[in-house]
Amino acid sequence: xxxxxxxxxxxxxxxxxxxxxxxxxxxxxxxxxxxxxxxxxxxxxxxxxxxxxxxxxxxxxxxxxxxxxxxxxxxxxxxxxxxxxxxxxxxxxxxxxxxxx
Numbered sequence: 001x002x003x004x005x006x007x008x009x010x011x012x013x014x015x016x017x018x019x020x021x022x023x024x025x026x027x028x029x030x031x032x033x034x035x036x037x038x039x040x041x042x043x044x045x046x047x048x049x050x051x052x053x054x055x056x057x058x059x060x061x062x063x064x065x066x067x068x069x070x071x072x073x074x075x076x077x078x079x080x081x082x083x084x085x086x087x088x089x090x091x092x093x094x095x096x097x098x099x100x101x
Contacts, residue, residue: 045057
């Protein structure tokens with residue numbers, strides 16, 4: 001009977017396996033990621049003390065932004081059309097001799 005007396009290296013402990021790394025490195029990554037996500041959420045108007053109201057306000061602002069974009073586009077269209085359409089119409093009326101057949 002041959003018994004191997006070599007010991008295998010100890011594997012990571014249960015806590016390290018559960019966390020996916022050493023507790024200190026996992027805590028550091030979670031803190032860093034939480035700050036990054038917090039900055040993004042604050043930029044779009046979330047408030048950590050009233051998250052439900054913040055979500056409702058976000059959807060309301062997105063809804064309003066959509067209609068503001070349409071309003072903005074419509075205003076620029078009208079502003080440009082005041083110049084472009086009359087010039088196009090005049091060029092069609094007075095440019096008749098230059099038409100190709």
